[in-house]
Amino acid sequence: MARYAQVHGSVALITLTNPPVNALSAAVRHGITETVTRALRDPEVKSVVICGENGVFCGGADIREFAKPMGGPPLVPMIAAIEEGDKPVVAAIEGVALGGGLELALGCHYRIAHTKALVGLPEVTLGLLPAAGGTQRLPRLIGIAPALDLITTGRHVAAQQALKLGIVDQVTDQSTVDVAIQFAKQVVGQPLLPRKLSTQPTPCPPDVDILLEEAMTQVKRRARGAIAPVACVMAVRAAATLPYRAGMQKEQELMATLFRSSQAHALQYCFFAQRAVGRWKLSSGAHSGNSKPRPVSKAAVIGLGTMGRGITVALVKAGIAVVAVETSDKQLQMGKQIVSEMLKREAQKRNETPRLDLIRFTTSMLELKDSDLVIEAVFEDMPLKKQVFKELSSVCKADAFLCTNTSGLDVDELAAVTKTPELVVGMHFFAPAHVMKLLEVVCGSRSSPEAVATAMYLGKRLGKVSVAVGNCPGFVGNRMLRPYLEEANFLLEEGATPELVDGALEEFGFAMGVFRMSDLSGLDVGWRIRKESGLTGPDVDPSDPPRRRQGQRYSPLPDLVCEQGRLGQKNGRGWYLYDKPGGRVATPDPKIHQLLEEYRLKHGIRPRRVDRQEVVERCLFALINEGFRILDDGIAAGPEDIDMIYVFGYGWPRHRGGPMFYAGMVGLPKVLERLEHYWQAHPDVPHLEPSALLRRLVDSGSPPIDTWRDFLQRPHSQL
Numbered sequence: 001m002a003r004y005a006q007v008h009g010s011v012a013l014i015t016l017t018n019p020p021v022n023a024l025s026a027a028v029r030h031g032i033t034e035t036v037t038r039a040l041r042d043p044e045v046k047s048v049v050i051c052g053e054n055g056v057f058c059g060g061a062d063i064r065e066f067a068k069p070m071g072g073p074p075l076v077p078m079i080a081a082i083e084e085g086d087k088p089v090v091a092a093i094e095g096v097a098l099g100g101g102l103e104l105a106l107g108c109h110y111r112i113a114h115t116k117a118l119v120g121l122p123e124v125t126l127g128l129l130p131a132a133g134g135t136q137r138l139p140r141l142i143g144i145a146p147a148l149d150l151i152t153t154g155r156h157v158a159a160q161q162a163l164k165l166g167i168v169d170q171v172t173d174q175s176t177v178d179v180a181i182q183f184a185k186q187v188v189g190q191p192l193l194p195r196k197l198s199t200q201p202t203p204c205p206p207d208v209d210i211l212l213e214e215a216m217t218q219v220k221r222r223a224r225g226a227i228a229p230v231a232c233v234m235a236v237r238a239a240a241t242l243p244y245r246a247g248m249q250k251e252q253e254l255m256a257t258l259f260r261s262s263q264a265h266a267l268q269y270c271f272f273a274q275r276a277v278g279r280w281k282l283s284s285g286a287h288s289g290n291s292k293p294r295p296v297s298k299a300a301v302i303g304l305g306t307m308g309r310g311i312t313v314a315l316v317k318a319g320i321a322v323v324a325v326e327t328s329d330k331q332l333q334m335g336k337q338i339v340s341e342m343l344k345r346e347a348q349k350r351n352e353t354p355r356l357d358l359i360r361f362t363t364s365m366l367e368l369k370d371s372d373l374v375i376e377a378v379f380e381d382m383p384l385k386k387q388v389f390k391e392l393s394s395v396c397k398a399d400a401f402l403c404t405n406t407s408g409l410d411v412d413e414l415a416a417v418t419k420t421p422e423l424v425v426g427m428h429f430f431a432p433a434h435v436m437k438l439l440e441v442v443c444g445s446r447s448s449p450e451a452v453a454t455a456m457y458l459g460k461r462l463g464k465v466s467v468a469v470g471n472c473p474g475f476v477g478n479r480m481l482r483p484y485l486e487e488a489n490f491l492l493e494e495g496a497t498p499e500l501v502d503g504a505l506e507e508f509g510f511a512m513g514v515f516r517m518s519d520l521s522g523l524d525v526g527w528r529i530r531k532e533s534g535l536t537g538p539d540v541d542p543s544d545p546p547r548r549r550q551g552q553r554y555s556p557l558p559d560l561v562c563e564q565g566r567l568g569q570k571n572g573r574g575w576y577l578y579d580k581p582g583g584r585v586a587t588p589d590p591k592i593h594q595l596l597e598e599y600r601l602k603h604g605i606r607p608r609r610v611d612r613q614e615v616v617e618r619c620l621f622a623l624i625n626e627g628f629r630i631l632d633d634g635i636a637a638g639p640e641d642i643d644m645i646y647v648f649g650y651g652w653p654r655h656r657g658g659p660m661f662y663a664g665m666v667g668l669p670k671v672l673e674r675l676e677h678y679w680q681a682h683p684d685v686p687h688l689e690p691s692a693l694l695r696r697l698v699d700s701g702s703p704p705i706d707t708w709r710d711f712l713q714r715p716h717s718q719l
């Protein structure tokens with residue numbers, strides 16, 4: 001796990017060998033300890049170079065080991081032995097030096113990086129802190145402020161930036177190992193003490209206390225309840241205020257708390273779940289391992305509304321040529337102008353030239369004849385989409401993939417109007433499409449493995465987390481959203497206010513509560529869907545009581561709000577009042593409180609006190625319950641898929657792992673008991689009836705989440 005060689009006579013070359021990222025498993029730590037001891041003892045060896053096999057220095061501690069009892073040599077003394085040695089040790093950083101990998105490099109006396117290398121301390125994203133001395137050595141090397149930035153965000157830094165910050169001593173575009181070997185030979189005999197970071201004072205500005213306090217306030221505001229970023233600030237404070245040894249003690253204490261926390265488990269689960277969802281599988285037996293994507297060099301986008309514009313920008317950012325189609329010149333010009341501005345802003349951020357040359361704007365569908373893949377992003381209306389798909393089927397080349405960005409309509413119905421239903425697949429982007437990381441790839445019953453593979457791979461090229469889902473109304477994300485929204489409305493009827501509900505959900509960790517989120521999306525979106533489904537408007541069955549529709553409880557509150565012309569943030573009034581149309585500053589609106597009071601009076605509802613716990617349980621357990629149904633229906637392959645959809649598309653706090661992971665954390669018997677309790681109280685709300693899968697899991701002793709797939713009964717599975 002660590003190879004030893006003596007090169008150029010006097011240099012010991014230690015190579016970490018643990019593919020794919022040379023993670024510091026017990027065996028690798030053992031290998032490093034042994035080879036470093038050998039090098040330090042060998043009188044012929046004057047200096048040492050540590051590198052990683054296959055162009056990767058080291059991806060950090062082996063995250064899989066965190067779930068098991070720890071064995072093998074611990075990292076802290078291993079790194080201390082390197083630093084304390086009397087021979088210069090040079091880290092040759094290719095690929096990445098992340099987490100424990102960078103901490104290992106910080107224990108070396110010099111660091112040489114390849115121009116394409118990335119370094120960083122991403123432990124915070126796993127619910128941890130850099131506990132192999134990273135919180136103590138990095139501030140000593142680069143100062144408090146930049147160290148705080150890197151440690152609390154976990155962001156990766158490119159080699160040139162690392163050089164500017166002083167993290168590495170040299171950057172090269174030659175063979176890093178060769179350069180490091182030459183370097184190691186040159187520094188023999190030079191004083192080593194100044195290079196031993198643990199012996200150095202931490203450079204502190206005079207206002208270090210204020211700096212740390214401000215960092216703590218900022219981190220707490222951004223963390224949304226996550227504890228690791230806060231612990232990171234505390235550890236860096238120790239580097240600023242305590243001697244090295246005491247600082248290390250503090251680092252270990254903080255790590256011990258984080259290491260055992262449910263947040264760390266949740267974040268580490270997310271790390272692996274994010275990677276697992278890329279490995280999709282269909283009920284036909286096709287899967288990511290046996291289905292090849294087809295290359296997409298020319299794409300097309302139909303419709304330059306909000307979604308179409310975002311999708312166009314996302315494609316161009318990935319270097320893909322796009323034909324962007326609108327129906328009229330006026331719409332086209334407007335779309336063109338906005339897309340151009342978006343691209344310029346994006347390019348400015350990355351210090352690049354905007355690739356406007358990659359887009360061809362047109363009103364003619366005939367220009368799609370060369371496109372490899374078309375993404376339809378017109379208004380969410382089935383007859384309109386069918387018309388577009390019919391036309392696409394006649395103008396596009398015979399093997400073009402035809403994708404729809406529908407957020408919930410039937411992909412099979414669209415496929416049925418084309419000549420090539422096997423090439424039709426859903427690509428459900430989330431607004432803003434050039435920013436949001438989630439892509440639901442909707443597999444229709446006739447979608448070919450190649451179509452699914454191509455859409456999944458295209459998502460990856462666009463920097464998205466692509467999740468394959470089955471075809472049903474709302475797919476996974478929006479289908480689960482419905483009970484969540486409905487419970488929030490019912491809570492308003494019963495006595496809550498929008499700010500109480502949102503406050504509870506934001507305290508849980510959502511960036512935005514349900515009503516602020518609805519205001520942001522536009523209240524008319526749901527209103528139109530409810531009208532189309534006959535839940536409100538002229539098509540309502542007149543025999544339905546006012547708060548019942550289609551045999552179940554219904555809250556007409558959101559319809560009333562829309563009828564008052566309150567459409568959300570865009571016109572400055574929704575569930576909240578905004579500073580201006582399109583403004584972001586939301587304040588509770590007495591008119592909404594009045595509307596709620598009058599509504600309750602009219603319907604004879606005696607308001608009661610709703611507490612935050614009830615908000616969280618009713619909204620989230622209803623959503624989770626639907627998640628269990630989705631699993632049993634074969635619309636999502638596993639709980640990880642649902643969790644990643646919610647983390648990347650719906651603002652679910654990552655440190656709570658996603659809804660299904662959270663259910664496991666809370667305890668499935670408790671979720672079941674609370675759902676039963678609420679269902680008894682509200683028997684006219686079917687989504688509160690505990691799902692069959694939840695009952696089966698509880699009956700089976702609530703097994704761990706990674707075994708839930710064994711309990712699925714999927715007679716009609718689509719995945």
Ligand SMILES: CCCCCCCCCCCCC/C=C/C(=O)SCCNC(=O)CCNC(=O)[C@H](O)C(C)(C)COP(=O)(O)OP(=O)(O)OC[C@H]1O[C@@H](n2cnc3c(N)ncnc32)[C@H](O)[C@@H]1OP(=O)(O)O
Nearest residue numbers: 023059060061062063064098099100122131132256259275
């Ligand atoms: C009881 C009290 C005890 C208290 C104290 C105990 C303390 C003990 C621990 C001390 C720890 C000290 C502190 C150090 C902590 C760490 O180092 S944590 C790890 C930090 N590193 C990271 O977060 C990096 C994670 N990896 C990545 O970001 C990326 O993988 C990459 C390196 C940038 C490569 O990306 P890419 O090329 O896109 O490949 P991937 O698909 O992401 O990965 C390929 C496969 O490798 C697996 N993998 C990657 N990194 C690790 C890792 N560090 N450990 C284990 N496995 C890793 C990844 O999962 C992929 O495999 P599959 O999932 O099978 O696809």
